[in-house]
Amino acid sequence: MTQISILGCGWLGLPLAKQLIAKGNRINGSTTTDSKLSILQNTGINAFLVSIEEDQISETIIPFLDKSDVLIIDIPPKLRAENQDSEKKVFVEKIKNLIPFIEKAGVKKVLFVSSTSVYGNENSTITEETNPNPDTESGKQLLLAEAVLQNNPNFETTILRFGGLIGEDRQPVKFLSGKENLANPDAPVNLIHQKDCIGIIEEIITLAKWNEVFNAAAPFHPTREEYYTQKAIDLNLALPKFSSEKSxxxxxxxxxKIETLLNYSFKLENY
Incomplete structure (x- = not known):
């Protein structure tokens, strides 16, 4: 039985916690919302109200991390476009603020949930050997936060870079339905289902694949126009209309790397 702390029990963290509990693990889970504590507790999670800022952190971080073998960090930068100048590096500072508590708690394994946005708008096939070149503030902060964790010698960090997140309750076509002149009709989609996100994290922990970087997107890449048109048809939504300009x-x-090193098979039927 492994004790795991999940920092951020939201869209991914909560169902991940449920799955890990079902496999016999003890889970500490955090939320920033008081009303969600009972939701976490009702699923068997040892719940904590934890807030991390660039200049302070809740005292609850200490019992949240206590005796944990693994820490999963799943908190997004959440940058608001209109305030990005004032928020530059705020996320990185939050991660830096967390480091001494990880060290003091003696956590030896960290899994950081990142994003393929660290690669920017490339025009090629991206592997873990590709040099990251983020072109958004969010991507830049994620890349800096990755480095802060990877460069710390007191624990081993695996970076997991997810593509676009989808799930039963999260399908982007619902926001594209009926819209016109959508850009990049021929750009390939790079998506990953919530169930695959959870399955991959489980395998990293089970197989103890630490000090690694993994890219995670399903190995099928129809164009944006093909994929979202078909999804609109499947869900009986108004079709999105794309621009004729090429991407x-x-x-x-x-x-x-995930398919080989983790021997993982993606659940294509869920997409």
Missing amino acids: NSRKTISSK
């Missing part, structure tokens, strides 16, 4: 980006995320 400059052919960024295709390869997950070969």
